[in-house]
């Protein structure tokens with residue numbers, strides 16, 4: 223497993239927890255942090271036993287309070303486009319990660335931090351979570367996919383409200399508008415994230431992977447193509463041992479034991 227000064231990974235029972243650990247700066251994303259996140263996910267891709275990833279921030283105040291404003295302040299036109307593109311690529315790799323990624327948000331998820339949470343497949347928020355895209359107040363716009371993914375998740379009107387005002391929403395409101403899947407008491411955040419991860423990890427691994435591929439395929443394709451893709455994946459799953467096991471277990475009234483093939 224790779225180690226980066228600001229990003230650490232712990233794995234237990236097929237569930238990896240990736241922690242962004244720069245609490246003195248509210249886990250703000252400087253280039254080293256972004257590289258560390260990328261390296262962590264690249265390393266996890268090769269772990270055949272991995273079932274689910276939980277992504278979280280160290281400390282009690284923040285998931286990630288945004289891209290590092292000290293770094294952003296130095297941008298010019300070309301470097302600005304490059305900053306945006308490079309961040310987008312890392313987040314895109316998370317979105318395309320073949321196992322489910324859960325963001326556990328227990329504090330500020332602002333700017334690039336909110337966008338990072340949006341690139342994850344599920345978001346669990348504590349009551350202390352604060353989601354926001356304050357970029358227009360800094361003279362920029364969200365540049366790590368925020369204008370695209372927030373609108374897809376909560377609808378254009380709500381996304382426009384958050385992005386144009388730059389105001390934060392708390393965990394409760396985030397859950398109401400679908401930005402978070404669920405809001406939980408702060409002290410329970412990581413336990414609840416692990417419970418959610420465990421529930422997913424108990425299902426057939428290849429089916430979970432194909433379900434993700436089909437969900438995101440549908441987002442990015444025409445209805446015709448998305449349905450054809452779903453049918454192809456459905457057909458592929460019919461040849462897996464896990465399908466035989468899942469159905470046999472149901473018929474035999476026992477719990478399935480999936481081998482992941």
Ligand code: COA
Pocket residue numbers: 246247248250287288289290291292330332333334356357360
């Ligand atoms: N980039 C760089 N440093 C950041 C940061 C960011 N996005 N967010 C927080 N920090 C740093 C602060 O500068 C401060 O560093 P210092 O102690 O060396 O001065 C430290 O993290 C703690 O933050 P602080 O502002 O003192 O905490 P707070 O509780 O008073 O306020 C926030 C918390 C989140 C409201 C405030 O830090 C903030 O507005 N951050 C910027 C959020 C933002 O605009 N993000 C989008 C960037 S595109």
